[in-house]
Amino acid sequence: MEKPYHHGNLKNELLEAGIRLINQEGEESFSLRKVAALCGVSHAAPYSHFQNKDDLLREMQSYVTTQFMETLEETVRTTARLGDAEQLVQIGKSYVLFFLHHPQYFPFLFSQPCMTIDLSLNGTGKEDFPPYRLFSDIARRALTKMGYPESGMQDAILSMWALVHGLSSIVTMKHVRYDQDWELKIEDLIRNTRG
Amino acid sequence: MEKPYHHGNLKNELLEAGIRLINQEGEESFSLRKVAALCGVSHAAPYSHFQNKDDLLREMQSYVTTQFMETLEETVRTTARLGDAEQLVQIGKSYVLFFLHHPQYFPFLFSQPCMTIDLSLNGTGKEDFPPYRLFSDIARRALTKMGYPESGMQDAILSMWALVHGLSSIVTMKHVRYDQDWELKIEDLIRNTRG
């Protein structure tokens, strides 16, 4: 069983091995050569599939963002019957839990300028970071049904997102001590906060 | 005018040159050797004052945290006459503005596990990240004066801090487009959100 010269599925394996590395050791000790070694391939092989290290990291971010979106969309589906306001709470919770379960993903996704979010008034939102866009859509629908005025809509959404995103940031800090159940706490905090 | 063999004030200059580097080029392209070169000193000279690169970075974080605290404490002083609730809003605004004005500081301070925050019930808070502790103290006083029950106090503080911290995170993302005045918006958002 000789190892073939051509790997066959190297690009995907590089992406997944890279993400595994991020999860285990964090962004700091990440290196192209380690990822190549994990795939049993020479240190320059990745350059056939990625322009450079940053390109690999960007595609990894995109890969993780897709996972993130799938998690959120799953939550959208399973909470469809709960009503808009409660669904919004659950999306927020799902958002924070994703990072609670994968703490390394938060700095990985947000330290670098990986995403675009257009908060300008004439922005279409088409190019926005998909998780933000999903949260924003659900929030807008919930607020609209609650009779929230369109004038303060974007601000309200922004402040709710800031809460959820800030909680994610806090929950993923290594040196934050908390002796209770984050999952319960997160839900409480989101539910009891109104923009 | 020969350069003396002994620099005289190298430790402080390394810290300040390092922080200048962070502000200009960000954390990514930061290197010990560049900092040494900026101080006109050999690449191994920093090892007389810091154990290693991480040690230098930690002291830089501590230095920046002190600046941050001075900014917040200045705000505490200048808003003392405004009443507790309004003072809390201004502290929150000051928190976010600090990072709006120094965007590189946010990932620099919070990507790595630089700080301790004890949210457990029996925590004294003595070892907490000072800016969080200051915010927490002001918030507790304001909420108490407003008759907020002690039972939900920590949660309320946490959710307000999450908002402020999350806004800081959002405001410092390079690819967030916003065509209006962040300063006004930040104040609005904090003022109109209630835990």
Next chain:
DNA sequence: ATATAATCTTTCCAGTGTCAAGATTGAAAG
């Protein structure tokens, strides 16, 4: 079967963090 393009390896280079050995100097002790 041959040519071409894609994929992978090898080799090299500059830059990095870190360590060890030595050079220079300020400050304390005689």
Next chain:
DNA sequence: CTTTCAATCTTGACACTGGAAAGATTATAT
């Protein structure tokens, strides 16, 4: 004032990193 010593700084080395260049191998199209 001289000697000693510890602090500070330099030089040189090492392993590791990202990246470029050139060549080897193999799949695919013609």
